[in-house]
Amino acid sequence: MVRFRCGGTTRRGTSCRNPVKEAGQHCRHHPSGSFVQISARRSTARTPAGPRTTSSAPGRSAPPPPNAEELRVRSAAESFGSLIADPNLRELIIGRATEYVSDQTWQRLTRHWSGRRCSALAKLARTILEAQDRLREGLVEVTDRTLELLNRSSVERQFAAELVKRLPLPAVGENLIATARGLQVTGIVVCVARNSPLTECACFTDVVRVEGQAKVKSLITAGMADWAGLGTLDAR
Numbered sequence: 001m002v003r004f005r006c007g008g009t010t011r012r013g014t015s016c017r018n019p020v021k022e023a024g025q026h027c028r029h030h031p032s033g034s035f036v037q038i039s040a041r042r043s044t045a046r047t048p049a050g051p052r053t054t055s056s057a058p059g060r061s062a063p064p065p066p067n068a069e070e071l072r073v074r075s076a077a078e079s080f081g082s083l084i085a086d087p088n089l090r091e092l093i094i095g096r097a098t099e100y101v102s103d104q105t106w107q108r109l110t111r112h113w114s115g116r117r118c119s120a121l122a123k124l125a126r127t128i129l130e131a132q133d134r135l136r137e138g139l140v141e142v143t144d145r146t147l148e149l150l151n152r153s154s155v156e157r158q159f160a161a162e163l164v165k166r167l168p169l170p171a172v173g174e175n176l177i178a179t180a181r182g183l184q185v186t187g188i189v190v191c192v193a194r195n196s197p198l199t200e201c202a203c204f205t206d207v208v209r210v211e212g213q214a215k216v217k218s219l220i221t222a223g224m225a226d227w228a229g230l231g232t233l234d235a236r
Contacts, residue, residue: 004019004020004021004022004023004025005017005018005019005020006018006019006020006025006026006027006029006030007026008026008027008029008030009030010030016029016030018030069209072208072209072212072213073199073204073205073208073209074199075213076198076204076208076213076216077197077198077199077204079213080198080213080216080217080220081198083220084188084189084192084198084220085192089189089220089224090189090192090193092224093185093186093189093220093223093224094186094189094190094193096223096224096225096226096227097182097185097186097227099227100162100163100166100167100182100227101159101162101163101166102162105155105158105159105162106159108155108158109155109156109159109186110190113190113191113194115196115200115202117155117156118187118190118191118196118201118202118203119202120154120156121156121159121183121184121186121187121202121203122183122184122187122202122203122205122206123202124156124157124160124180124183125180125181125183125184125187125203125206126180126206126210128160128176128177128179128180128183129177129180129234131176132173132176132177132180132234156183159183159186160179160182160183163178163179163182163183163227164176164179167179167182167227167228167231168228169228169231171231174231174232175231177230177231177232177233177234178227178228178229178230178231181219181222181223181227181230181231181233182223182227182230183203184203184206184207184219185203185219185220185222185223185230186203187201187202187203187204188201188203188204188219188220189223191203191204204216207219215233218233219233
C-alpha cells in the first residue's frame with residue numbers, strides 16, 4: 001500500500017510527514033503547501049481601557065484643631081516644662097515625698113509607672129479636693145467616706161493613706177488638701193522623670209483644666225518645701 005505524505009513546508013522549513021489520502025494533497029496544517037497556524041486563540045474584542053480613576057473612599061481626615069482647653073494645657077506645658085525638667089527640682093520634690101511614705105510604698109508606686117497610674121492619682125486627688133469643698137458646707141460624712149476610700153486596696157490609695165497619717169497637720173481639712181496636692185505634684189514630677197510629655201500627664205492636665213496655670217506654679221513651689229505647706233492650696 002502506497003502511503004502519501006503531505007510534503008508541505010513546516011514552520012521549521014522541513015517537509016511535512018503527515019499522511020494524506022492522495023498524491024499532491026496536503027494535510028490540514030498545510031492546505032496551501034506551506035505552514036498555516038490554525039490553533040491560534042480566538043481573538044476577543046476588548047473594551048478600550050478608560051482613564052484610571054482613584055478610589056472614591058475618603059482619605060484620613062485631618063485632626064480637628066485644638067480647643068481652648070487643650071490650648072491652655074499646651075501653653076502651661078511650655079511655660080513649666082523647662083522648670084520641671086530640672087533634675088535638681090525633681091529630686092527635691094521626690095525627697096519631700098519620701099519623707100512621708102515608706103520606701104516600700106514609694107517603690108511600688110513608681111517602679112511600674114504608667115499613664116494609668118498617673119490618672120489614678122489625678123482622680124483620687126480631685127475626689128479629695130471636691131470632698132473638702134463639701135466639708136465646708138457641713139457635710140462631715142463626706143470626709144469620712146473619703147478616708148474610707150483611702151483604706152481600700154491599691155498602691156495609689158496606700159500612698160495617699162500614708163500621707164494622711166504622716167503629714168503634721170492637726171486639722172483634717174488641711175491634711176486632706178495637703179494629701180491631694182502631694183498626689184498631684186508626685187504624678188507631675190514622676191511623669192517628667194519618665195520622659196512623658198506634660199500634655200499627657202493626667203495630674204498636670206487636671207490641675208491646669210480645673211484650676212489654671214497659676215495653681216500649677218503654686219503647687220510646684222510648695223512641693224519643694226515642707227509638704228505641710230501644701231495644705232494651704234485648696235481648690236478655691
